[in-house]
Each structure stands twice: as C-alpha cells, then as structure tokens.
Amino acid sequence: MNIQESNRIEEDLSLKLFIVISRAFQSIKKRVEEDIKCYELNLTEFAVLELLYSKGDQPIQKIGxxxxxxxxxxxxxxxxxxxxxxxxxKGCLKDRRITHATITSEGTEFxxxxFPKHKRAIQEICNSLAAQEKSNMIDQLKKLGYHAYAM
Known part of the structure; x- marks a missing residue:
C-alpha cells in the first residue's frame, strides 16, 4: 500500500468515526431528553439544576x-x-455585580x-457496554476531544 492509499483510508476512517460518534450522540441525547421530559424539565433546565445540585451556588455569568x-x-x-x-x-456580598444561582430546598428535594432515577436511565442507555469498554471509551473520547480542542 502506498502513502496516498494509506492517507485515503485514514481519511475515510476519520469521516466514518465522526459520523458514528454524531449518530450515537444523537440517539443517546434523544433518550436522555425523553427521561428528563418526564420530570417536566428540558435538557438545559436539568443541566443547570444538576450543576447547582452537585456543585453548589454558581455565578449566573459562569453557568453557560x-x-x-x-x-x-x-x-x-x-x-x-x-x-x-x-x-x-442571591447577590454576592463581596461583589455587587455578581449574582449567584442557588438551589432551593424544594429544588434539592426534587x-x-x-437524580437517582436519571442515573439509572443513563446506565440503561449505556448497558450495552461492559465497564472496561466504558472506561476505554471515556479515555479515547477525551484524547480525541483534547486533540480537537488544541488544533
């Protein structure tokens, strides 16, 4: 195999990988959105609420x-x-220009x-992969993402 053929095969594989990742993400996202919709939230609302639930108060300007x-x-x-x-x-006591978003007690109870139900739904979505496959995929997708970010 010459260099041109090798490059063409690499290009074709890269394109196929991109398509497979994109389609898999669309399918996963659709299932996650269906789960979240059951709680009368959309994906964005859930993401913000989960951030505050997991990480505590956040400056509104940094949430995005x-x-x-x-x-x-x-x-x-x-x-x-x-x-x-x-x-x-809630206003910031140290800097009046900053406003924090804070989860309420009702939000925490909710x-x-x-959240445990949502975690189980995610686990069911990922059930086709063994634990080691999930771990390997996490490492590989991070590697790909960091490379794309650094370009």
Whole structure:
C-alpha cells in the first residue's frame, strides 16, 4: 500500500468515526431528553439544576460555560427554574455585580427524588457496554476531544 492509499483510508476512517460518534450522540441525547421530559424539565433546565445540585451556588455569568449552553440563554433558563421554585438568585456580598444561582430546598428535594432515577436511565442507555469498554471509551473520547480542542 502506498502513502496516498494509506492517507485515503485514514481519511475515510476519520469521516466514518465522526459520523458514528454524531449518530450515537444523537440517539443517546434523544433518550436522555425523553427521561428528563418526564420530570417536566428540558435538557438545559436539568443541566443547570444538576450543576447547582452537585456543585453548589454558581455565578449566573459562569453557568453557560459549565453546562455548555449559550450565555444568552442562561437568564431565560434561570427565570424558568426560579418560577418553578427550584432555584433562586442571591447577590454576592463581596461583589455587587455578581449574582449567584442557588438551589432551593424544594429544588434539592426534587433532585434527591429524580437524580437517582436519571442515573439509572443513563446506565440503561449505556448497558450495552461492559465497564472496561466504558472506561476505554471515556479515555479515547477525551484524547480525541483534547486533540480537537488544541488544533
């Protein structure tokens, strides 16, 4: 096999890998969204609520980076979760320009109830892979993601 053939095979494999990853992600995301919808939340609302549940109070301005949503959407999502009484805004005592989002006691109770169910749903989605396969895939996808980010 010459260098051109080898390069073409690499290109074809890379394209196929991209397509497989994209389709797998779409299928997984669809199932996760269906699970979250059962709790009368959308994916973005759940992501913000889960962040506050797991990591505690967060500056509203930083939430978008942490849950991978546009900062322009954060205020809308925070407003919706606040109307549902799951989170609240609190001003920062050290810097009045900063406002934190905080999970309420109702929000904590809600997450205590639904989060274990959500984890089981994710586990069911990933059930076709053995533990070692999951671990290997995590390592490989991180490697791919870090490489793409560094380009």
């Amino acid at each position: 980076d942490k849950v991978l949503i546009a900062s322009s959407s954060i205020t809308y999502v925070v407003d919706k979760l606040e109307k549902k009484k799951l989170i609240e805004r 997450m205590n109830e639904i």
